[in-house]
Amino acid sequence: MRQRLGIAAALLGDPGVIMLDEPSNGLDPEGIVWIRTLLRRLADEGRTVLVSSHLMNETASFADQLVVLGRGRLLADTPMREFIDARVRPAVRVRTSDPTALRTALARHGHDVVEDPDGHWTVPDARVDDIGRLASAARVPLLELTADEGTLEQAYLDLTAAETEFAAQPQEA
Structure with a gap:
């Protein structure tokens, strides 16, 4: 109050x-x-x-x-x-029931994927619309398709990474 x-x-x-x-x-x-x-x-x-x-x-x-x-x-x-x-690379989070077909379609269009332990993939430097169209054209079923947009916090940390005044100091043992 x-x-x-x-x-x-x-x-x-x-x-x-x-x-x-x-x-x-x-x-x-x-x-x-x-x-x-x-x-x-x-x-x-x-x-x-x-x-x-x-x-x-x-x-x-x-x-x-x-x-x-x-x-x-x-x-x-x-x-x-x-x-x-300007400071955080866009990415797309995606899951499919046909990983082989999706990997082939993505590779054909120059996209690499990062496999995450929970079963989803991250496609760096990609946009949801592009990955969605690509999967649709290849007839790959998608279970998840989400933009992994950068946050202000990530961008700020990128901006100040070289500034020792802003960086966290390592803990001494």
């Missing part, structure tokens, strides 16, 4: 720019959905909504533009989806 009260107080003057620091901190799942909906509505009204958060995947669910700061420098200022797509 304290978070909601603070947000309500910030909106009292009907500001054009709203700055929030970790607005979903301490909220239950219903409160998180509420804040996500509120922030989207405020932005749709034409307001500028700036959110500082360490909950990256939550932030990715409502943010349009991403700004990443580190060591006093601007590391990124780009649309959310572009940031993720």
Whole structure:
């Protein structure tokens, strides 16, 4: 309730720019959905909504533009989806009842597969539409066909991998 009260107080003057620091901190799942909906509505009204958060995947669910700061420098200022797509390779998760036929069809079109222990395959650098059409044309039955889209968290870790300030330090034994 304290978070909601603070947000309500910030909106009292009907500001054009709203700055929030970790607005979903301490909220239950219903409160998180509420804040996500509120922030989207405020932005749709034409307001500028700036959110500082360490909950990256939550932030990715409502943010349009991403700004990443580190060591006093601007590391990124780009649309959310572009940031993720530039740093995380797309992949497709697929399962079939005819692995031989699927492997042959994928290889014929230059796709490699990574077999996962749970029985599904990952096709790196692929899109769901392409793999679906390819399997359909080869008459390969699919049990699962899912986009394995990159996350904001993965893209951020890629961006900051070489920055020792952001990297996790190994535990000493």
